[in-house]
Amino acid sequence: MAVFIIWIARPALVGAVFHTWIWPLLGLIFLPFATLMYIVLSISGAHLSGGDWVWIALAVVLDLLHWASMAARNRMMPGYPQQPGYPQT
Numbered sequence: 404m405a406v407f408i409i410w411i412a413r414p415a416l417v418g419a420v421f422h423t424w425i426w427p428l429l430g431l432i433f434l435p436f437a438t439l440m441y442i443v444l445s446i447s448g449a450h451l452s453g454g455d456w457v458w459i460a461l462a463v464v465l466d467l468l469h470w471a472s473m474a475a476r477n478r479m480m481p482g483y484p485q486q487p488g489y490p491q492t
Contacts, residue, residue: 406431406439420445436469437462 410417410427420442421427430438440462444455451459 404435406435406442409439409442416446417442419448434463434466436466 406417406427410431417427427438427442430441437459440459444451444458
């Protein structure tokens, strides 16, 4: 959501970082925290160094953990009580 707000409030900032609209849109959908981190670290206009990529990698891991937790929460696990309305396995 923060990427979308920055994109609306400061389109020149996001345009200076990505040069096209497809990458921030894909980042907003699939890796929002990593996209936000990339925008924040690229504001200065300097090339990203090794320490910057560590922060982006950490953001990617957090995004992937978020996707994994959503998948685990939505999956029916054997041995746990079934949700009402679902057939028993």
